[in-house]
Amino acid sequence: MHKGQWVDVIKQAIPGLAMLLDEPMWAHTSLKVGGPVDVMLMPTSAEEVCQVLHLLKEHDIPRYIMGNGSNLLVRDGGIRGVVIKLGDNFSDAVVEGSRIRAQAGISLTKLAHMAWQGGLTGLEFASGIPGSLGGAIAMNAGAYGGEMADVLEKVVCCNLDGNMSTLDLPALELGYRSSKVRNEKLVALEAVVALKPGDRTLIRDTMDDLNRRRREKQPLNFASAGSTFKRPSGYFAGKLIDDAGLRGICVGDAQVSDLHCGFVVNRGRATANELLELIDLIRQQVWDKYQVELELEVQVVGED
Numbered sequence: 001m002h003k004g005q006w007v008d009v010i011k012q013a014i015p016g017l018a019m020l021l022d023e024p025m026w027a028h029t030s031l032k033v034g035g036p037v038d039v040m041l042m043p044t045s046a047e048e049v050c051q052v053l054h055l056l057k058e059h060d061i062p063r064y065i066m067g068n069g070s071n072l073l074v075r076d077g078g079i080r081g082v083v084i085k086l087g088d089n090f091s092d093a094v095v096e097g098s099r100i101r102a103q104a105g106i107s108l109t110k111l112a113h114m115a116w117q118g119g120l121t122g123l124e125f126a127s128g129i130p131g132s133l134g135g136a137i138a139m140n141a142g143a144y145g146g147e148m149a150d151v152l153e154k155v156v157c158c159n160l161d162g163n164m165s166t167l168d169l170p171a172l173e174l175g176y177r178s179s180k181v182r183n184e185k186l187v188a189l190e191a192v193v194a195l196k197p198g199d200r201t202l203i204r205d206t207m208d209d210l211n212r213r214r215r216e217k218q219p220l221n222f223a224s225a226g227s228t229f230k231r232p233s234g235y236f237a238g239k240l241i242d243d244a245g246l247r248g249i250c251v252g253d254a255q256v257s258d259l260h261c262g263f264v265v266n267r268g269r270a271t272a273n274e275l276l277e278l279i280d281l282i283r284q285q286v287w288d289k290y291q292v293e294l295e296l297e298v299q300v301v302g303e304d
């Protein structure tokens with residue numbers, strides 16, 4: 001089946017589903033690179049997500065799930081098939097006592113803000129992470145000593161056949177920047193985070209302090225996807241890169257941030273190819289000098 005045909009199949013099966021054709025991925029990622037995706041779908045309910053997944057499986061159409069695109073490096077040729085974007089369109093949330101139940105597309109910043117408003121502590125670490133709840137579950141996002149594993153109680157997921165299940169904390173198999181959701185290509189639909197009653201002033205002060213530290217240490221004035229590499233056991237990626245003499249080096253407009261060497265940034269017009277070339281160069285030089293293998297934290301998707 002060619003693209004025009006399967007677009008019609010989707011339109012007929014789920015009328016009203018928000019759909020963008022040949023949508024440039026650079027417009028949906030914090031790194032601001034990436035060619036077009038054939039079709040971007042933006043479902044608004046769990047049922048719609050499951051229906052879409054079932055349909056794509058049935059017609060053998062490739063699919064990729066994204067949240068806020070803050071950990072993605074999409075190649076210049078873009079993505080063939082469908083990207084299902086779970087963002088603002090899928091972001092209802094409600095406070096239930098000391099828990100918050102939320103759809104996966106809600107931003108972590110908004111979720112942390114809700115927790116503060118409700119006098120609930122536990123999500124302060126997440127207030128400056130620019131991802132969605134779903135992306136944070138998939139990546140077990142963390143910062144300043146906290147991580148999603150500390151607050152998640154359960155997650156409603158959907159598999160690629162379109163079947164829903166609920167995973168409790170142990171079943172989520174959360175590890176350092178890894179999860180069952182990511183390893184088994186599940187889609188996180190909705191989650192319950194369990195927090196504790198806390199002092200609103202203290203919660204606000206902690207969030208402000210962490211965000212101030214971020215602004216001081218991270219190159220937030222340039223496009224990036226956060227830390228490019230995972231923390232290698234026993235080392236810090238940024239320090240290894242700095243010690244290897246790579247601070248500030250460029251390939252085109254792709255640069256090792258001179259503020260934080262763990263971030264590869266797009267200074268304006270970088271292509272995905274330039275970013276990937278720089279990433280290869282960093283990995284090679286760090287390996288040559290220190291025999292440490294830098295593993296990517298950023299998810300690379302799409303085709304050249």
Ligand SMILES: Cc1cc2nc3c(=O)[nH]c(=O)nc-3n(C[C@H](O)[C@H](O)[C@H](O)COP(=O)(O)OP(=O)(O)OC[C@H]3O[C@@H](n4cnc5c(N)ncnc54)[C@H](O)[C@@H]3O)c2cc1C
Binds near residue numbers: 069189224
């Ligand atoms: C300036 C900056 C600072 C950052 N700081 C931190 C930090 O302190 N700590 C940290 O951990 N990360 C940090 N990040 C990286 C990023 O914000 C996190 O990894 C975040 O959790 C990604 O969420 P997202 O919604 O943007 O996911 P995306 O980038 O859209 O996707 C990331 C991965 O999650 C998967 N995914 C997304 N949504 C779902 C879903 N609903 N179900 C299943 N899989 C899904 C995608 O398929 C992909 O594999 C930072 C990034 C930037 C740009």
